[in-house]
Structures are given as structure tokens and as C-alpha cells.
Amino acid sequence: TVVEQRILKEEGRRRTEFQRDEFVARVQAWKDEYEAAITDQLKKMGCSCDWERQRFTMDDICARAVREAFFRLFKDGxxxxxxxxxxxxxxxQTALADDEVEMEEVDGKFYYLRYPLIRSATDHTxxxxxxxxxxxYPGAEGRGEDEPAFVTVATTRPETYLGDTAVAINPNDPRAAALQGFMARLPLVGRVIPIIRDDFVVMPSGGGSGVRSESETEGHGSESHATTEDPKAKYATGFLKVTPAHDPNDWAIGQRHNLPVINVMAEDASISDKHGWSDIGDAHIFVGLSREAAREKVVAEFKARGLLEDIRPYRHNVGHSYRSHAAIEPYLSDQWYCKVTDDRLRGFAQRALAAEQRSPDSLGGTALRAVSPALAQRTNQSGTEAPHSSRGGPALGAGFLPPIAPPGFVPMNPYPPGAPSANSLMMQIRDLPHLTLPGATCFITWRTTGQKLSETERDEVVRACLYRHNTRAQVYALCVMPDHVHCIVRPFDGHDLSAWIASVKKHSALAVNKLRSQTGHLWQAERFDHIIRDAQWFAQFVRYILRNPVEEGLCASVDQYRWTLLQDAVHLAIEEDTKKHSSESCATEGDRALRFHPARYARTYEAWHDNLRDWCISRQLWWGHRIPVWRAGAAEEAVNLELPGPLPEGAAVLRYGSETCVALRDPDGA
Structure with a gap:
């Protein structure tokens, strides 16, 4: 940025007017000039560095290290x-890391926009x-009977309405039922969008008109905003405009409801119809305007049509670039990411923390992770017994696990003393009986309708199972097989097991059907559930889950099946027992010897890891190391990639959906 500003001032040229190598050479020259001065100053100050090992991030040896790290991480997925x-x-015009975004409090406004309602996608009456x-519909009686109805959304960024693909309402809102089946139509654009239900939406307090903003900097917070305790409730209308391409939380809503994603901006944040927006309609009047000018134009057009209900002042935090100090734009882009949220990176770092400094609610305790080699060694012996439903409890067989009682697990007996049977606990009977006890932990199995899940589809089922983890239920163990799912779960107080399973089935079915471009039932209506009575039963169900993929011939060792996950606390309980009964030291992931002084900084360390997002590593177009990666549009085209030669031994090949990517080492091994 500094170099570009200098060139712009002296020559009137921007970096985009240079070839990349030419611009990098200019930056290198600037670096050499100032590096020499800085190094000389450090020497005069008496700094005793090993000056022969001085490095700059763009040196060849550093570039080679970057390529090596990329290749290893790429090969490991x-x-x-x-x-x-x-x-x-x-x-x-570059992407920024989260810590490169500076939050600034600004004076803004909430704009209340009316979206007309129509009867359906095919009937625009x-x-x-x-x-x-x-x-x-509450309050409808006070309106003109034959007047067209509308819903009022509120936003600090009215220009993004051009990319709206839904209006969301909280399912607990009393207006939600009356709107079932109706659609909204975007003024000028003409796009017909659904009215969806999502408990992320803030409900208004006291029935007042207000806003639900669509940006994290405008107040998106925790997962559920159903109560009016949220401070934004006094601004909320109860209707949220959903713009998946221009807001991270709207993106998440869009993923849950399979909404289209429409990008209406160019790289310079001007309104554009060249980046994914095609149904322009009469909104062509906004194309080419800056986002600031488009905001004023949208407000004026809504006002002229009687669709601007109100404008209210609002002071809020907005992210700004630490470089240009311009307001950050959430922007949809193809990028390369490092999966730092993977248990092999984040989880390992969390488990390095000493036990006495770890928080029970940290991801290091309740997060689910892949099976460790130490646990695999303990459970890889054959002799799996299916959990019994008799009162006597399961017998321990080969490769047994110690009794397991992770945090939150409370042993419960579905047969109270003196009771002749469990009929008093019967919740419902369909094809199978289902018993329930408040606070009980259950082993659950449900099956597909006979369809087989692909690897990508199993990933979607895992995401659905973990979506409500730590909010509505605690998931202790999970295994997604090609045609069924095993799970150990405890619903939190006030949440029902059947509702949790229904939510998992619904979201996973939507995701899988989207991948298959089809509709219809994915899961059988029934399930098997079993209340876990004690720590020994818990251990046996865990072992059954672990051994299932091995017994079905899907893998040779329990740690080779990546759709089996255990809560970290379950891992630790087994690892500690293994160490007690082993004459040799047992190698476990994370040495748990990291300690902070003062101890309060351990919580900062945990919180930083808990809130990690995968790192965008391809954000420097004009500055950085170029990594050679070849791509093909479809997996079967992998052999036809235009590579510099045949695939050498050790080449890394990864497939993402319909795309194949290949990374190679150069002749020198880099």
C-alpha cells in the first residue's frame, strides 16, 4: 500500500497498471532501501543479532519454506x-484477516423498507x-381491508437489498403462521423471495418497529435471538432481509435454508451486474453506483413509491481496513483456506494446555474430534458386542474401555425401584417404543430409507449433528455410516430429544438433497433410542460406535474412519485410564504441559482458539508467494490436467465436489 501510494503520487499509476513481477520488483527495491537503514540503526543501538541469518519474507529460502508447508498441509487435507x-x-482490493479489521464506532441509520407480499411464486397477485x-395476522384488522399488505425489514445497508434472497421471521413470532405460503417481491428488482423461519431473527420488544441488521458489525451475535432481552429488540421489526452474498450471518442462514447467493457488487464495492446478478429488472438505475451513492438512491426510490416507512439514527461498530481505513465489505470470493479449525490443528493446540488451566466449556473439553491413535490401539481388538437391552447391562469383551462418565453425564435408570415395567415412562409407540427421562443421556440410531451416503454427504450429516451441539444438546459420540447414524447425546433442559433428532434429519436431508439435485425423504421416520444407565454402559456404547466401521469393513482401524467423532472429555477419560494401567508411558495428543503466568491468560488462549475461523491464505494477489496448483472442472478430468509432466510419486491430489486440484513438488523437491 505504501509503495503504491508513492508510485501514484510520483507517476500517477496504480499497481493494476503494472505486470505483477514489475510491481513486486518496485516493492523489493523499496524494501532494500529501508531495510539497509533500519539494519544500520539496529546495529548502532547495539542489537546483537546473527546478521548473517537475516531474512525477508520474500527471500527465495522463505518462498521455498512456504511452498513446502503448503504442500504438506494440502496433502493432509x-x-x-x-x-x-x-x-x-x-x-x-484484497482480502483481510479478521485481526486486520479495525472496529470503529460510527453514526449510522436504520432504514425501514417495505416489501410487498404476493400469494405465491406463480401467482403474483x-x-x-x-x-x-x-x-x-396480529394487527391486520387495523389496516385498510383491500390495501396491499407488506412486511417491513430494517437495515443499516439498504443498498444490499438488491441481493436479498429471502425474508426471515422467528418461528416463535405470532405473525409467522399467518404468512405461511406467502412470498415477498423486491421493489424495482422484481425478484420473488420466500418468507422463511429461523430462530436467529430478533423478535421486537413491545411490538415496536425497529431493526434487525444484517451485518456482524450491526449486531449479529449468538445463535438464537428469540427473546426480547437482546438490546436490538427495541429496534427490531421481527423481519430480517437475508443477503447471503454480503453478510456472514446471512450466509449461514442461506446455507441452512439452501438459499440462492447473489453478488451485486464489483471488487471496488460499486453495484455491478457482472458478478452473479442477472435478474436486474428496473434496478438497472443502480448499476455502476458506489455503495454510498447506491444507498442514497435506494432510499430515494423507496420513498418515492411510499415504501420507506422510517429512518432512525443508530450508532454502531463497523469494521474498517487497517490499511486503507475504508469500511470493510463482506464479499463472496473463491479463495484458498487453511483448515485451522480442524482438530489436528486447533484441537491439538487446545489440548496442549495444562489440565488445571483448562475451562470446562472450552472447545478443548466439549469439542468432538477424530479418534486418536492411542484410543485406536485400545479398541482395535475384535469381539464387538452389540449393546443389550436387558436390565443386566452389557458384558465387557475384548478391547474393553474403562467406565466413562464425562461432564454432564448423569446415570439414570429407566426402571425405578418397585416399578413392574417402564410403561409409566413411555413417551410414544410407533414401530418402536420410546422412553424418556429428563436429563437422560441416550444412545440413538437412525437409518436412511435405503440410500447410501457418499463421503461428501456424510460430511453434511456430521455438520447437521453438530449444529446444535452445546446449545440445545451435548453430543458425546457420533458415527455416520453409509446408511445409518449412531449417536450418544444428552438434550439440555427444556429441549426435547425428538425435536433435536427431527432438526438433524431435516437439515441433513436438505443438504444431501441439494447435493443430489433432488427432493424426497432421506431418513426413515423411526429411530432406536436407549437410555444409558451408568458409566459402564456409556463405555460399551462408545466402543460399539468406534468398532462399527471396522466390523463393516470400511476401515482397518477405528482411527481411520473420519466420520467417527468423540468428545474431547471422552478421549481424556480413556487416555488417563490407559496411562494408569500401562507400564510404559502412553503417547497422547497434546502434552498438556502448557501453562500461562498469570493463569488468567490461559482463558485468553482458549477463547482465541474457540473463535477461530479457517484462515484465508490466498488473499495477496500482488504480493506473496505463488503456489503452482492445477485445477480441473470435474473429478474425472484429473488425468487430463495440463501438467508439466506425468504425476510424480508423492503428488498431492484433492477433490472438492466436482473440482480436482493437484499440487506437485519441483525437480529440487520443493
Missing amino acids: LIYRGKRLVNWDPVT PVTWSELARAG
């Missing part, structure tokens, strides 16, 4: 390519207030 939202600086009144 810890680097991937994906289209995701990034922190985009529209001035320097306006919905009237009398129709809503008959459907039980």
Missing part, C-alpha cells in the same frame, strides 16, 4: 479451496390485509 465471504478492502386478518 488441511488446505482447501472454497467460495466464501471474506473481509474485503474495496480500496486496496398482491396479498391484502383482509387476507392476512383472516389468516390470524
